[in-house]
Amino acid sequence: MANETTVPTVAPEVFPQVAPEKGMFISLGPQHPSTHGVLRVAITTDGEIVTSAQPDLGYLHRATEKLAEKRTYPQIIVLTDRLDYLAAMTNNWSFCLAVEKMMAVAIPERADYLRIIVGELQRIASHCVFLGTYGIDIGAFTPFLVAFGRERERILDLFEEICGARLTYNYIRIGGVMADAPEGWEAKVRKFVKEMWGHLKEYDTLLTYNPIFMDRTQNIGKMSQEMAIAWGITGPNLRATGFKADVRKDDPYGLYSKISFDIPVGKQGDCWDRYWVRIQEMRESLKIIDQALDQMQPGDTMGKIAKTFRVPVGEGYAHLEAPRGDLGFYIVSDGTPSPYRMHIRPPSFVNLQILQVLLKGWKVSDVIAILGSIDIVLGEVDR
């Protein structure tokens, strides 16, 4: 469109670079159907090609870290549910890992196995959300309803049975888990796992090897290994470039060392590989759940910790493999019941920075595909 428009004088300090001399200024978001939440990307295009992209964050900032300084440790677990609201279990787990590491508390084996099962179920549910929304970005509507309606609902029912909540579970506690699994729950999980293998094959025909889908995603938004590592990308986006990096293997926590599973790795690091890696990860999670269920023995689910416990003075950091990447918690304790400082290292915030480089030179309709394939959740980006 040859009619030039200048950049509206919107928070000049946010958009330091000079207004685009040629081409159109598009503000993608925050109310845009495909930015998965309240992310705003200021895109300048020359005709159909993107010349620069500037993510603009902070629309969902709730000062979680400041709030944490005024609450006792068990109360903070509730806050961590709202970070990556699509994977609340792994948030709780990561925070509890950090605190348990500082207090050097021993976790009963059954609790650890329950944590693994629930964590992997959460990974599948989160990847189902990615599957559905990415299908819609590329234009296929059915995967969204199938992934949400059939898969994720079943997992949420299982979570509802075990901890009473469907989104903000608050299930994993410092020293163990909230409650033991009701009887019959394990049988239901096994049944779900068996059926899920068949459903995953369906996605291969519906999306993965669908010629139009491959045409829209292959060789689009290519990310080289050096670029990914340089920008600190973690999780499926990094593994899609062929670099094998998974916290569960590199720095094993809980009982992951006792479970054998492999890490799916992509080849080119384009949108299709990022999608493919997540599908394979779902298959790996199913294997992990099966093994955990087999190895789990009955036992108590809560370690020995005092009611108003004290975390020793000092600092501690623990991280785990959340569905979107390496999620870490850094805690500084001054001996009082609440932490002096708590900082969260969310994977989506870091994965988001690469957009400035990755979106350059692609068409506008590819921008949507690339943004969707990075799979970010604004809850943990803005904290």
Place this chain on the structure above:
Amino acid sequence: MIEQWAPIVIFGAMSALLIGLSLVVVTARSVFRGAIALAAALGVAAGLFALLGADFVAAGQLLIYVGGIMIIMLFVIMLSQRPLAKLDRQANDQWLWAALFSLAVTCGLIVQFRAVYRGVFFNPEAAPTSASIGRLLLGDMIVPFEAVSLVLLAALVGAVYFGLGKEES
């Protein structure tokens, strides 16, 4: 079976509509509205062709003119419209002379036509023409038929050359 007055009524309505629309084409303030009026005028002209029994040409006119040329013309109008161009007047300063000149030409033609071709009457039975046109185009008119394809090719190449413009090519 159709009475004698039916064709004259249809023809009267169509020609009034046609003249009205072409006046809009020529005097519309916004070029886009002029283009839409032209498309409508071409449609009415196709109706006139059908009235005269030329059904293949009527369909051809709709297909090529309204479905093809007008679409490209609307594209160029949309691409070349500056946002605040809605207000400039469309007629240049020598429009009065143009009006007088075209009036003279029209009256000359009308006087000429009224005198010479007065008495020939209309016969409504319309036979399908596409078969005979096909035979004609590939029979007697085969040479112009091939020549036109060359002209079209030249026009295509020219359009692409100009369309690309200097920077991109």
Place this chain on the structure above:
Amino acid sequence: MFELGPILSKAFATLSGWVIAHGVPAMGAWIINKSIQVGALVLGVSLVPMVLVYAERKVSAFMQARLGPMNVGPYGIFQTLADGVKLIFKEDVIPIGSDRILHVLAPMVACAPAFVCFAPVPFGKGLVPINLDIGVIFIFAVSGITTIGVLMAGWGSGNKFSMLGGIRGAAQIVSYEIPRVLSVVPVLMFYGTQSLQGIAMAQTGRWHGFLPKWFIFYPVIGQIAFLIFLIASVAETNRVPFDIPEAESELVAGFHTEFSGLKFALFFLAEYAYVFLSSAMAAALFFGGGDGFSAGGIIPSWLWFLGKTFAIVFLFLWFRWTFPRLRVDRLMQFCWQFLLPWSLANIAFAGLAVLLRS
């Protein structure tokens, strides 16, 4: 036995006889006859999209492990009626920066050709509104007018994105019209006439016993022609996987975003009328229109025709809920570098076949 064609023509003959007996001139009787037929056609064409919308929602529901509309009437059959009434009473918004006349005219220009196009379609033996000798070209010519409606909608809604959507939509419709027209040419070459009724009639009879003589069963030419026609028709009606103009996630605005209430309903009506029209044409051209398997059997020809048409409509619905969307440049490239050459090659094959046959 239940052939509607002869029954209706007898009824119209008696009606005009009775009317003439009451002193109305012959011309008047002819006008009454024709206006009833046109009225019936317009009513039918405006009812069909209601059925198609319902069918689309039900089919997509079953494909997506859900039930679709269930509570407005038994199994939700009055759902589209309720939608229609809702759309009629919605507030009619005309954006300020837009060109008022074009904004109001656009839906009419986009929707009217859909009705006119049904004139030459042979719904069964004797059930042809007008047996035009130039039926096929007439349909393509009149359906071209909708493109102007699309452009008027894009320009008439005053905002940059819908103009972009309008241009993309029109470019897509115009470029896919060429392979669509060329894919029908082999059928015309084989049967020599353009009137759909003539083509449907020419496809009766059997090939060595069991295979009905439909054009789709011609060894190579039939399948290629039908596939290209189907793909081009899906693209013409802007349906997935070619629905770039209304792509929500990209432009956020298709060309008919600024239209509310009845105007939006007209665009909706036009889209589904064209889906039905394309399927009806495909049924008449490639699947032998009203001819049934056991010609002259119990099932009347118009029921056969509707059955074939709805089978093809099901294909349109099926595509929508299983395919993702093509990118704009790939879409254009697919048309010009794949569909067009193949349709031209198909015409060459057909020429050869006609030569060998005669």
Place this chain on the structure above:
Amino acid sequence: MTLSLHHFLMLSAILFGIGIYGVLSRRNVLGILMSIELMFNAANINLIAFNHFLYPGTVWGQGFVIFVITLAAAEAVVGLSLVLAIYRNIKSVYAEKLNILHG
């Protein structure tokens, strides 16, 4: 008063006159192109009328009209791409601005 040839000829004469007025008086080059299309159309109506009234059996007139339509299409396409190229360089489609060739 039945419909006869001179009615059609008068109609096409009026259309031709309007076309000439349009060509001479429009500031916008696209307006000029549209008026030329009008003149083409006036000629087509004449051709079809002559064919129908004077030579009812043959279709020569209609064949001629098909060639007129094709050539009008070719002319319009080249004209429009020229207009687009001009617009790209001097950002205006007004006829009086197109005087960069003068000495």
